[in-house]
Amino acid sequence: MFSTVKDDMSIESTLISKERKNAKFPVEELTNVWDGGKEETELRRKIVKLFEDDPVLKSPPICTMTREERFTKATRKSAYIYRNLIPNNGLHPGSREFEHFSRAMPIENNLLVHMIAFIPCIKSFGSQEQVAKWLPLALNLNIIGAYAQTELGHGSFLRGIETEATFDKKTQEFVINCPKVSSMKWWPGDMGLNANHALVMANLIIDGKEYGMHAFIVQIRDLSTHMPLPGVTVGDIGSKMGFEAIDNGFLYMKNVRIPRENLLNKNSEVKPDGTYVKKASDRLMYGSMVNLRVNLPKSQAIDVLAKACTIAIRYSAVRRQGLLNPGGAEVAVLDYTLQQHKLIPQLATVYATKFAGEGIIKKHQAFLQNMAKGNISDLAEIHALSASFKASVSEQCTEGVEVCRRACGGHGYSQASGLPFLLCKITPSCTYEGENTVLYLQTARYLVKCASKQAADLPESIAFLVQPIQDMKGSITSLDNLIICFKNSAALCVQGVSKKVNEMSNKGLAMHEVWNKSSVQLVKSAKMYVMQYIIGAFVSFVTEVKCSEPIKEILQDLCCLYGLHYINTHSGEFLKLGVLSAHHCTLAEETEIQLLEKLRPNAVGIVDAFDFTDSSMESCLGAYDGNVYERLFDMAKLSPLNKEKVHQESYRHLRPFLLEGRDILEGVKSKN
Ligand SMILES: CCCCCCCCCC/C=C\CCC/C=C/C(=O)SCCNC(=O)CCNC(=O)[C@H](O)C(C)(C)COP(=O)(O)OP(=O)(O)OC[C@H]1O[C@@H](n2cnc3c(N)ncnc32)[C@H](O)[C@@H]1OP(=O)(O)O
Numbered sequence: 001m002f003s004t005v006k007d008d009m010s011i012e013s014t015l016i017s018k019e020r021k022n023a024k025f026p027v028e029e030l031t032n033v034w035d036g037g038k039e040e041t042e043l044r045r046k047i048v049k050l051f052e053d054d055p056v057l058k059s060p061p062i063c064t065m066t067r068e069e070r071f072t073k074a075t076r077k078s079a080y081i082y083r084n085l086i087p088n089n090g091l092h093p094g095s096r097e098f099e100h101f102s103r104a105m106p107i108e109n110n111l112l113v114h115m116i117a118f119i120p121c122i123k124s125f126g127s128q129e130q131v132a133k134w135l136p137l138a139l140n141l142n143i144i145g146a147y148a149q150t151e152l153g154h155g156s157f158l159r160g161i162e163t164e165a166t167f168d169k170k171t172q173e174f175v176i177n178c179p180k181v182s183s184m185k186w187w188p189g190d191m192g193l194n195a196n197h198a199l200v201m202a203n204l205i206i207d208g209k210e211y212g213m214h215a216f217i218v219q220i221r222d223l224s225t226h227m228p229l230p231g232v233t234v235g236d237i238g239s240k241m242g243f244e245a246i247d248n249g250f251l252y253m254k255n256v257r258i259p260r261e262n263l264l265n266k267n268s269e270v271k272p273d274g275t276y277v278k279k280a281s282d283r284l285m286y287g288s289m290v291n292l293r294v295n296l297p298k299s300q301a302i303d304v305l306a307k308a309c310t311i312a313i314r315y316s317a318v319r320r321q322g323l324l325n326p327g328g329a330e331v332a333v334l335d336y337t338l339q340q341h342k343l344i345p346q347l348a349t350v351y352a353t354k355f356a357g358e359g360i361i362k363k364h365q366a367f368l369q370n371m372a373k374g375n376i377s378d379l380a381e382i383h384a385l386s387a388s389f390k391a392s393v394s395e396q397c398t399e400g401v402e403v404c405r406r407a408c409g410g411h412g413y414s415q416a417s418g419l420p421f422l423l424c425k426i427t428p429s430c431t432y433e434g435e436n437t438v439l440y441l442q443t444a445r446y447l448v449k450c451a452s453k454q455a456a457d458l459p460e461s462i463a464f465l466v467q468p469i470q471d472m473k474g475s476i477t478s479l480d481n482l483i484i485c486f487k488n489s490a491a492l493c494v495q496g497v498s499k500k501v502n503e504m505s506n507k508g509l510a511m512h513e514v515w516n517k518s519s520v521q522l523v524k525s526a527k528m529y530v531m532q533y534i535i536g537a538f539v540s541f542v543t544e545v546k547c548s549e550p551i552k553e554i555l556q557d558l559c560c561l562y563g564l565h566y567i568n569t570h571s572g573e574f575l576k577l578g579v580l581s582a583h584h585c586t587l588a589e590e591t592e593i594q595l596l597e598k599l600r601p602n603a604v605g606i607v608d609a610f611d612f613t614d615s616s617m618e619s620c621l622g623a624y625d626g627n628v629y630e631r632l633f634d635m636a637k638l639s640p641l642n643k644e645k646v647h648q649e650s651y652r653h654l655r656p657f658l659l660e661g662r663d664i665l666e667g668v669k670s671k672n
């Protein structure tokens with residue numbers, strides 16, 4: 001319907017080729033460092049290719065589809081991936097290949113909560129017999145389960161959850177009830193339309209006594225007709241800011257009966273006579289949340305910011321707007337220091353959080369090994385670290401994606417840029433899996449407790465909180481001094497708020513009031529604590545990584561930039577704590593600007609090194625060839641509103657006035 005408008009060789013693709021020629025480091029080597037080795041890069045590419053070449057996984061660009069189409073296509077693809085593609089290609093959970101599979105998944109998919117929450121919970125909370133019964137069914141999609149914890153009335157405060165599971169000794173069943181509208185399960189992914197089972201978190205009640213939150217497997221739909229079972233009201237909660245392909249659901253249960261065996265009973269059990277047997281710490285109930293907070297920031301937040309950086313930096317390298325030299329040629333917007341100041345720190349965030357996250361995954365694996373031997377002494381530390389890490393990463397990456405989107409000017413507002421999709425995907429990561437403020441408060445609670453202990457009684461990673469403040473020797477811009485600066489700040493923040501808490505409680509104020517009145521400083525302390533962790537982990541990585549000098553230099557520069565950018569955007573905090581002087585702050589600002597200038601020629605190379613395929617981004621601005629304008633025009637042509645040259649419905653409403661206008665213009669009718 002539209003004629004083709006093409007340039008023989010667009011200036012934009014020439015510009016991006018020039019950028020690549022100017023890069024001062026081997027891009028492929030940085031990709032290998034990012035992936036964790038050359039072999040990992042090859043493996044990842046093999047898996048991505050396997051998915052991208054598969055005809056079943058092809059579909060129109062998401063911005064041309066309705067929610068209904070997006071949900072349907074995502075379900076078709078996800079069912080095929082989990083039931084065919086993954087098992088037929090040996091991509092089993094736990095295998096090396098599986099590690100790369102989030103990079104290969106189609107841009108929209110669902111059944112993820114079934115995979116990452118329902119299945120792991122069966123493994124974590126189920127006895128051997130229960131795992132043997134439910135796991136194969138779940139892995140084969142014979143049953144599809146949601147993780148049903150949050151209710152209309154409660155998400156953060158789990159002790160407030162109202163759904164009840166009352167033990168009926170006579171029938172050896174639990175009776176599941178949502179006593180009020182506010183007790184209805186609300187939000188769980190995959191639950192509205194696809195799931196036939198749910199892992200329901202409910203208050204266990206035996207003989208009128210409450211035993212707190214426990215996990216039950218509840219069948220909610222018939223396996224042959226997929227109709228809701230008696231007593232079950234289930235459906236989709238409606239349109240959201242994003243996640244269009246996912247059926248986040250509601251679930252209202254009235255006298256739904258499940259066998260006694262459906263209480264996942266690895267950690268606690270109800271005997272036939274109603275005796276309650278506790279086998280392990282209540283806190284292990286929270287284990288599934290720690291697991292997700294540790295393992296998912298990479299795919300759900302860091303990779304999302306990496307994609308946004310790829311789009312914004314490639315686009316900024318070809319978008320020319322205005323002059324730097326009077327009388328000279330128009331410049332790429334990436335040549336403006338202010339554009340670099342928006343975008344290059346985001347790149348640093350991607351690297352910092354990625355490598356720090358790998359450190360947390362290792363710590364968590366060590367914790368799991370100890371737990372298998374019955375030792376959960378590190379639980380509080382890993383909970384505090386993972387809670388604040390999840391909060392900080394989701395916050396930094398969400399802010400970063402919005403910076404990238406705005407840095408693309410008007411085109412960043414177009415769905416065709418791919419950026420609104422990324423923003424809507426990442427924004428809820430600040431809320432799900434623990435609302436960020438609530439998570440920071442959990443970390444602060446642990447830190448304040450630690451502040452009253454001796455260094456010798458604290459884990460190695462925490463002892464610095466109560467040790468003497470270290471002196472910085474030399475320039476603030478050295479990596480060693482950055483670590484000292486952040487550690488000192490975290491220690492002073494925690495000590496300061498602990499002092500305030502103690503003083504207020506010594507004056508007789510109730511602890512809950514003390515806590516509420518100190519919560520602003522508590523959250524600040526948790527943020528500073530996790531920042532010192534991230535910086536420390538990034539510096540260790542940069543110091544230890546084996547790579548060529550040019551790559552090492554880029555990583556060092558990104559590491560320094562990450563620390564300095566944080567200092568420069570929060571300088572008041574550092575000055576107030578007395579950790580930095582005004583002179584330090586001036587130097588930090590000057591050095592950041594120098595680093596931006598130094599990293600600028602490598603910016604396109606650095607995002608190329610993330611190695612995202614065009615189809616994994618669906619972005620007209622971020623495609624490898626830099627052909628932004630032709631791509632935008634081609635995408636506009638696909639808009640469903642452009643199906644016909646005249647949109648009959650809009651024409652119907654406007655026609656009377658247009659005809660009037662025609663008559664006036666042609667002089668058939670006077671204006672009045
Ligand atoms: C960057 C983003 C990555 C995130 C990963 C998400 C992956 C998702 C990817 C797929 C994409 C989309 C799908 C989204 C799927 C979403 C799923 C969900 O959202 S599921 C619902 C999640 N809900 C929550 O996380 C609820 C948050 N609330 C809580 O965790 C608790 O209620 C809490 C801890 C805030 C308060 O609980 P409570 O009041 O009952 O306890 P206390 O405060 O009294 O604490 C008791 C005691 O326990 C300790 N504690 C608390 N939590 C834990 C834990 N997880 N592990 C270990 N210990 C824990 C606490 O510190 C106290 O200890 P004490 O010694 O007494 O001080």
Ligand SMILES: Cc1cc2nc3c(=O)[nH]c(=O)nc-3n(C[C@H](O)[C@H](O)[C@H](O)COP(=O)(O)OP(=O)(O)OC[C@H]3O[C@@H](n4cnc5c(N)ncnc54)[C@H](O)[C@@H]3O)c2cc1C
Pocket residue numbers: 113147148149150153154155156157186187188189243248428431432433434435436437438441
């Ligand atoms: C896309 C998406 C997917 C989800 N998937 C699932 C799922 O699969 N399964 C599931 O069970 N749930 C799911 N959830 C629900 C999610 O886990 C909850 O929304 C989340 O835990 C926050 O709880 P809430 O909504 O009750 O927020 P609230 O706790 O009501 O938060 C509202 C405000 O109150 C503040 N606040 C709350 N408590 C405190 C406090 N103690 N101190 C200071 N401030 C406080 C918060 O900071 C926030 O500003 C999903 C949510 C979303 C958005």
